[in-house]
Amino acid sequence: MNFQTFGGYQEDLWPQAFADTDVELAPASATPNPAKVGSASVRIEGVVKQHGATRVLHGIDLQIAPGEFFVLLGPSGSGKTTTLRILAGLESVSAGHVYMDGADVTTKEPGLRDVAMVFQSYALYPHMTVEQNIGFPLKMVGTGKEVIGRSVDRAAAMVGIAHLLQRTPGQLSGGQQQRVALARAIVRQPRLFLLDEPLSNLDAKLRLETRVELKRLQRSLGVTTVYVTHDQEEAMTLADRIAVFMDGRIVQVGSPRQIFAKPLSIDVASFIGSPPMNLLVGEWEGHAVTVGGSTVAVAIESPQSRDVVIGVRPSDLRLADGGLRARVEGVEHLGDNVVVDLVVDERLVKLKTDRAPVLREGEAVFVAFAPEDAHLFDAESGARIA
Amino acid sequence: MTTTGALPRPGRAIALYALAGAVLAVWAFPVVWGLLTSFKTERDVLAYPPVWIFTPTLANYRDVLFGPSSIVPNLFSSLVVASLATALTLVFGIPAAYAMARLRFPAKKTTGFYVLATQMLPPVGLIIPYYLALQKVGGLDTYAGLVVIDLTFSLPFAIWLLVSYFEDVPVEMEEAALLDRAGRVRALWHVILPQVKGGIAVTTIFVFLNAWNEFMFAVVLGGNRVRPVTVAMFNFISVEQTQWARLAAGAMLAMAPVILLGLFAQRHIVKGLTVGAVKGGGRR
Numbered sequence: 001m002n003f004q005t006f007g008g009y010q011e012d013l014w015p016q017a018f019a020d021t022d023v024e025l026a027p028a029s030a031t032p033n034p035a036k037v038g039s040a041s042v043r044i045e046g047v048v049k050q051h052g053a054t055r056v057l058h059g060i061d062l063q064i065a066p067g068e069f070f071v072l073l074g075p076s077g078s079g080k081t082t083t084l085r086i087l088a089g090l091e092s093v094s095a096g097h098v099y100m101d102g103a104d105v106t107t108k109e110p111g112l113r114d115v116a117m118v119f120q121s122y123a124l125y126p127h128m129t130v131e132q133n134i135g136f137p138l139k140m141v142g143t144g145k146e147v148i149g150r151s152v153d154r155a156a157a158m159v160g161i162a163h164l165l166q167r168t169p170g171q172l173s174g175g176q177q178q179r180v181a182l183a184r185a186i187v188r189q190p191r192l193f194l195l196d197e198p199l200s201n202l203d204a205k206l207r208l209e210t211r212v213e214l215k216r217l218q219r220s221l222g223v224t225t226v227y228v229t230h231d232q233e234e235a236m237t238l239a240d241r242i243a244v245f246m247d248g249r250i251v252q253v254g255s256p257r258q259i260f261a262k263p264l265s266i267d268v269a270s271f272i273g274s275p276p277m278n279l280l281v282g283e284w285e286g287h288a289v290t291v292g293g294s295t296v297a298v299a300i301e302s303p304q305s306r307d308v309v310i311g312v313r314p315s316d317l318r319l320a321d322g323g324l325r326a327r328v329e330g331v332e333h334l335g336d337n338v339v340v341d342l343v344v345d346e347r348l349v350k351l352k353t354d355r356a357p358v359l360r361e362g363e364a365v366f367v368a369f370a371p372e373d374a375h376l377f378d379a380e381s382g383a384r385i386a
Numbered sequence: 387m388t389t390t391g392a393l394p395r396p397g398r399a400i401a402l403y404a405l406a407g408a409v410l411a412v413w414a415f416p417v418v419w420g421l422l423t424s425f426k427t428e429r430d431v432l433a434y435p436p437v438w439i440f441t442p443t444l445a446n447y448r449d450v451l452f453g454p455s456s457i458v459p460n461l462f463s464s465l466v467v468a469s470l471a472t473a474l475t476l477v478f479g480i481p482a483a484y485a486m487a488r489l490r491f492p493a494k495k496t497t498g499f500y501v502l503a504t505q506m507l508p509p510v511g512l513i514i515p516y517y518l519a520l521q522k523v524g525g526l527d528t529y530a531g532l533v534v535i536d537l538t539f540s541l542p543f544a545i546w547l548l549v550s551y552f553e554d555v556p557v558e559m560e561e562a563a564l565l566d567r568a569g570r571v572r573a574l575w576h577v578i579l580p581q582v583k584g585g586i587a588v589t590t591i592f593v594f595l596n597a598w599n600e601f602m603f604a605v606v607l608g609g610n611r612v613r614p615v616t617v618a619m620f621n622f623i624s625v626e627q628t629q630w631a632r633l634a635a636g637a638m639l640a641m642a643p644v645i646l647l648g649l650f651a652q653r654h655i656v657k658g659l660t661v662g663a664v665k666g667g668g669r670r
Contacts, residue, residue: 090561111567123558127580137566184566
C-alpha cells in the first residue's frame with residue numbers, strides 16, 4: 001500500500017498522552033475532525049481480563065481523545081474485541097479501570113454509559129420493523145413518539161435507508177442490515193460509538209464503499225469512535241490512531257503512518273502492509289548487514305557484530321545490479337502493480353513495483369533498497385532497533 | 387421428470403393418499419365409534435352385530451350436561467386445574483428457562499440434569515408420597531393441591547422445552563438491548579420473548595393438554611370437591627353396569643376443547659416439534 005493515500009497526518013503533533021478534556025490535542029489531520037460537545041474521552045488503565053486460568057488481556061493502557069477515530073487492530077484472539085466489550089460494559093474487568101470523561105465507569109451498567117455499539121452480526125431485532133429497530137434506544141428512555149419519528153427519519157436518511165423503514169430485517173440485504181445497525185447506533189447521539197468488525201460480513205466491493213461512508217459519517221458526527229478490525233487496510237484508511245493488539249497486549253499505538261513507517265516489533269511489521277514486510281535474518285556490523293553471503297548497507301551503525309532481523313517493505317525493494325542475490329519464483333500481475341516473488345537466502349521475499357519487469361522464472365537477479373528503508377529488529381526479542 | 391426407483395407421479399400420489407387414509411382410519415376409528423355411540427341408545431350400543439343405521443338421540447348429551455350425574459362441574463374443575471397449572475408453569479418456567487439458557491451459575495449442569503431426570507420417573511411411583519405429603523398439609527381434594535402436583539411434572543418439561551428456544555436467540559441481541567438502555571427485564575420483554583413466542587405457544591398447549599388429560603393424580607389426590615372430567619368419566623363405569631352411551635357423550639364433550647385447541651395451534655405444534663428435533667440435538 002502506498003501510504004501517500006492516507007498520509008497528511010503530522011506525526012509531531014501527536015503527543016503520546018492526551019489530557020482528558022483537552023480538545024486541542026485532538027488529532028491534527030488533513031481534514032480536521034472537531035469533537036462535538038458530548039463526545040467522550042476514554043482512558044483505560046491497567047485492564048486485565050481473566051477467563052478462568054486464561055488471561056485474555058494482560059494490562060491494557062489506552063487514551064482516546066474526544067472525537068477521535070480509534071482502531072483496535074490485531075489478529076483474532078488478540079483481545080481487541082474483549083477490550084471493546086469492556087468499554088461497552090458487556091464484559092467485566094479482572095483488574096484495572098475504565099474512565100469516560102474522567103469518570104470511573106468500570107462497574108457501570110452498559111445502559112448507563114451512553115455508548116452505542118454496532119455488532120459484527122448487527123443484532124437487529126427480527127420481530128421489529130426497521131423503524132422500530134432504529135427507534136428502540138429512544139423508546140427505552142421514554143422519548144415521545146413524535147421526537148422518535150423525527151430522529152429515526154434523520155438517522156435513516158444519514159445512512160440512506162429512509163425507503164426501508166417499514167420492512168423487517170429479514171427482508172433486507174446484508175448491506176442494508178448493516179446500515180440499520182448503524183442508524184440504530186447513531187439515532188441517539190451517543191458519547192461513544194463502538195464498532196465490532198462492522199464490515200466483515202459485507203462483500204469486497206460493498207466493504208470499500210461502506211468504509212468511505214463510515215469515515216464521512218464519523219467526521220460529520222464528530223463522535224469518539226472505537227473500531228475493532230483484523231483488517232490492517234481497513235485500520236489504515238479509517239483510523240486517526242491505531243492500537244495494535246497481539247496476544248492480549250497492546251504492542252504499539254500510533255497514527256497509521258507511524259505504525260507503517262516505524263513498526264516497533266517484528267510482529268507488528270509483519271502484520272501491517274500488503275503484502276507484509278519482508279523479513280530476513282542477518283548479521284549486522286558497522287553500516288552493513290550480511291544476509292546469506294550478500295551485504296547490504298543500512299543507515300545506522302552497530303559498534304559490534306550482532307544478529308538481527310532486517311525488514312524491508314515490498315514497495316521499498318527494487319531490482320538492481322548489485323545487493324542481495326535473489327532467484328525469481330514468479331510474477332503476480334495485480335493490475336496497477338506487480339508483485340514479484342523472489343527467494344533470498346531460502347526465504348520468500350516479495351517485491352512490489354508499478355512497472356512490470358521482464359523476468360523469467362528461476363532467473364538470478366539482485367535486489368536492493370535505500371539504506372534508510374531498512375528496518376532492524378533484535379533477533380532475539382523481536383523489538384525494533386532502528 | 388421421473389426419477390428412477392420411484393413410482394410415476396399419479397401412482398405415487400395415490401399410494402400416498404392410500405397410506406394416509408389407512409393411518410387416519412386406524413387413528414380415527416375409536417373417535418368415530420365414540421361419536422356414533424354417543425348418539426345411540428343404550429340398547430343400540432349393546433346390539434350385536436353393531437348397528438350402523440340407527441335413530442340418533444341427544445338424550446345422552448342431555449343427561450351428561452343437565453342430568454343428575456352432570457359432568458359440567460367436572461369440566462369446570464378440569465378447566466380450573468389445567469388453566470392454573472398452565473399459567474403457573476409459564477410464570478415460573480419462562481424465567482427459569484431464560485436463566486438456564488443465559489446465566490452462568492454454579493451447578494447449572496446438575497440443575498439441567500435434575501430437570502430432565504424428573505421426566506424419567508414413572509409418576510405412579512410418586513403417587514403415594516404425594517398423597518401423604520398433601521394429606522399432611524391438608525391439600526387433598528383441593529385445587530391448590532392438584533395444581534401443585536401437576537406443576538412438579540409440567541414445570542420441568544416446560545423448562546426443558548423452552549431452554550432450547552431461548553438458546554436460539556443470539557446473545558448479542560440481548561447485549562444490543564442492554565446497550566440500547568432497556569435493562570434486563572425490558573430486554574427480556576421487548577426483545578427476547580417476542581422471539582420465543584412460538585416456543586411459548588407450544589409449551590402452553592402441551593402443558594394444558596397434559597393437565598387436562600391427567601387422570602391418575604386426579605383420581606387419587608382429588609375427591610368430591612375437585613373431580614376433573616377424566617375422573618368423572620370413570621364413574622360411568624360401575625359394578626352393576628357401564629353406561630356406554632353416556633360415557634361416550636361425556637368423552638366427546640371432554641375431548642372437544644382439546645381438539646379445538648389442537649386444531650387452532652396445529653401449526654405451532656408441528657413447528658415446535660421439528661425445532662426441538664432438529665435444533666435441540668446439535669447444540670453447542
